[in-house]
Amino acid sequence: MVAMDQRDSLRTMMAAAAARRAHGAAGPEAGAGTEAGAGASVPDSALTDFKLDVARSLGPAASALLIDHDYGYRALTDARVLPPSCATVLAVDTLDQRPGGPVEDTGLDEGVDIAAAAAEGTRALKLLVIWRRDGHRDRRTALAARFIELCRAAGLASVLEPVARPTPEEEAAGTFGLNDAIVEAARELAPLRPSLYKCQVPYGGSGTLGEIAAQAERIDEEVDVPWVVLSQGVARADFPRAVEAACRAGASGFLAGRALWTDALDADDRGAQLQGPCVERLRRLAETVDAHGRPWWQAPAAVSGAGGAA
Numbered sequence: 001m002v003a004m005d006q007r008d009s010l011r012t013m014m015a016a017a018a019a020r021r022a023h024g025a026a027g028p029e030a031g032a033g034t035e036a037g038a039g040a041s042v043p044d045s046a047l048t049d050f051k052l053d054v055a056r057s058l059g060p061a062a063s064a065l066l067i068d069h070d071y072g073y074r075a076l077t078d079a080r081v082l083p084p085s086c087a088t089v090l091a092v093d094t095l096d097q098r099p100g101g102p103v104e105d106t107g108l109d110e111g112v113d114i115a116a117a118a119a120e121g122t123r124a125l126k127l128l129v130i131w132r133r134d135g136h137r138d139r140r141t142a143l144a145a146r147f148i149e150l151c152r153a154a155g156l157a158s159v160l161e162p163v164a165r166p167t168p169e170e171e172a173a174g175t176f177g178l179n180d181a182i183v184e185a186a187r188e189l190a191p192l193r194p195s196l197y198k199c200q201v202p203y204g205g206s207g208t209l210g211e212i213a214a215q216a217e218r219i220d221e222e223v224d225v226p227w228v229v230l231s232q233g234v235a236r237a238d239f240p241r242a243v244e245a246a247c248r249a250g251a252s253g254f255l256a257g258r259a260l261w262t263d264a265l266d267a268d269d270r271g272a273q274l275q276g277p278c279v280e281r282l283r284r285l286a287e288t289v290d291a292h293g294r295p296w297w298q299a300p301a302a303v304s305g306a307g308g309a310a
Helices: 010-020 031-043 046-061 074-077 114-119 137-152 170-174 178-192 207-224 240-250 256-267 269-293 300-304
Strands: 003-005 064-068 085-091 093-097 103-108 124-131 157-164 198-199 226-230
Touching: 003 046, 010 046, 010 085, 010 093, 010 256, 031 157, 046 064, 046 074, 046 256, 046 269, 064 074, 074 085, 074 256, 085 256, 093 124, 103 124, 103 137, 114 157, 114 170, 124 178, 137 178, 157 178, 178 198, 178 207, 240 269, 256 269
Parallel strands: 003 064, 064 085, 085 124, 124 157, 157 198, 198 226
Antiparallel strands: 093 103
């Protein structure tokens, strides 16, 4: 599945890519110092256009595409960009994010008409939750539970995406362990029974196949609904190994963005890059999932009849 719901982070990436092209630089670090300030120069229409380009190119090879309400959903739906084989997943999270920085917290977008989205053919909704070992854990759990119930009531699948981050104290002391945090977040939030649980890759994808798989087995022990991995924070070259390791441990696939299409931002011919190397990358990853992933209907909750809307 393809993630295309990035908002200010995509604007930042597009600004950095424009700076690199302007200075004739090819590496991702070139022009990075200007990206936060240059983000304001990237218009909303540029974000929407890129999302639609990705949808047109990768949609035929994907089982689903995740998009946001602000930059792309309306145009994607009205133009019927996706083929019937590719389901639309709508992000309904609001993001607390400074330009050029990470998402600090999230909420539920009350302005999204969920019933209308369902009537238009949307198959699932997604909520990002920033998970930390702080005093707001109960609030975030309640937010996730409300989201899942809203999806059930609308007859839509729920995609819950907890992303574990350190508290300021953990960051200062260097005591944050990503692998343990991913497992702890799963232990806390997976029992809410979303239709699909989307989580980070252990080690940020930098471990060996065996190392990542061993840690992913810890996730699988906590998550008894279908689960997939995301690609944020994972180097593009490491992501295929990470997907294979997670699938060997019980994951049912991936819902990824940056690992699939970021190189198209730097391409002189965006369409050719998306329709060539990016599509091929997606197809190779899909082959890995087919070879090693657990079919979603074989997840424990699916077998027992639990879980959210299908």
